[in-house]
Amino acid sequence: MSENKYYSADLSISIVEIKANSKGQAEAIMQEFIDKIATIMDSKVRWDEANWEIEKHVFDEKEGAWHTQ
Numbered sequence: 001m002s003e004n005k006y007y008s009a010d011l012s013i014s015i016v017e018i019k020a021n022s023k024g025q026a027e028a029i030m031q032e033f034i035d036k037i038a039t040i041m042d043s044k045v046r047w048d049e050a051n052w053e054i055e056k057h058v059f060d061e062k063e064g065a066w067h068t069q
Contacts, residue, residue, distance in 0.1 A: 015030075026054045057069070
């Protein structure tokens with residue numbers, strides 16, 4: 001009896017900076033990123049879904065610290 005096998009893995013990639021002028025542009029860049037890796041993965045890797053949340057980070061010069069909005 002032949003047994004079909006496959007392997008799976010959880011992958012987490014922290015994107016620490018997206019160079020964009022707006023949240024919409026950052027979303028478009030993320031979509032382009034996903035589209036490009038999807039073509040590479042197409043024949044070897046099947047995936048469930050990709051989730052991301054864009055956060056805006058602003059430097060407060062008075063505090064000398066970055067804040068997430």
